[in-house]
Amino acid sequence: MTNDQIIVPLDVPDLQSAIALVDQLPQVNFWKVGLELFTSSGPTILEVLKSRQKRIFLDLKFHDIPNTVAGACRSAANYGVDLLTIHATAGKDALKAATEAVQVGATQAGVKPPQLIAITLLTSISSRQLAFDLKIPVELPEYALEMALMAQESGLNGAVCSPQEVAQLRQTCGNDFLLVCPGVRPDWADKGDQKRSLTPAQAIKAGADYLVIGRPITAAAEPELAWNKIVEELTTQF
Numbered sequence: 001m002t003n004d005q006i007i008v009p010l011d012v013p014d015l016q017s018a019i020a021l022v023d024q025l026p027q028v029n030f031w032k033v034g035l036e037l038f039t040s041s042g043p044t045i046l047e048v049l050k051s052r053q054k055r056i057f058l059d060l061k062f063h064d065i066p067n068t069v070a071g072a073c074r075s076a077a078n079y080g081v082d083l084l085t086i087h088a089t090a091g092k093d094a095l096k097a098a099t100e101a102v103q104v105g106a107t108q109a110g111v112k113p114p115q116l117i118a119i120t121l122l123t124s125i126s127s128r129q130l131a132f133d134l135k136i137p138v139e140l141p142e143y144a145l146e147m148a149l150m151a152q153e154s155g156l157n158g159a160v161c162s163p164q165e166v167a168q169l170r171q172t173c174g175n176d177f178l179l180v181c182p183g184v185r186p187d188w189a190d191k192g193d194q195k196r197s198l199t200p201a202q203a204i205k206a207g208a209d210y211l212v213i214g215r216p217i218t219a220a221a222e223p224e225l226a227w228n229k230i231v232e233e234l235t236t237q238f
Ligand SMILES: O=c1ccn([C@@H]2O[C@H](COP(=O)(O)O)[C@@H](O)[C@H]2O)c(=O)[nH]1
Pocket: 009, 011, 032, 034, 119, 121, 122, 123, 124, 160, 182, 183, 184, 192, 194, 212, 213, 214, 215, 216
């Protein structure tokens, strides 16, 4: 277990707040740029992070028809980021088109292609919501596994899943399939809108490659102390 396995989201409204957070937590090496920041401020933050030798998870969760996701993936691959997301529910054709597009985009830009990973089922969705709101008549763990397997068959590098499903996905998809877990909560932190969480140590033990931990750190009164507490809890267990 290394500190680089913890990815911290820059879920802030503007570039200035993002840079302030990066400056406040110099020990964080892997940052996630998501919909809020990218929509407000565009790709400038990616250059800022690169200039500080940080790794970047560009979590734009593409979900559209194959031709459109391919275009988006080609463009996103130009940025030279480490990880990029697409929803598995975009379907097999879109996943395959996205897989090819990241290679094309990265080659055109002369950068390393990002690892393309599929969202299996958002960690904010409960079993009850899956059945009653989304009307999906499949048990949640089986659904998440099927989405991961479709992503794997389509050539993606990995999946985003809740820590509660990661053991099953690891066992079925194997060790080369990257598994990234948001919805991770130390036992002292609020769960907020996350419905299927485990602690950082439980998620790593279950087979996660990376943990995405946001508000327990970024919304803490002292983010640096919260980061240190999580790292310490993990270090004592591994
Ligand atoms: O299924 C998913 C996919 C992505 N996320 C993202 O991870 C972070 C989690 O932040 P917390 O503050 O730790 O809840 C956030 O940026 C989400 O967009 C997710 O939570 N679940």
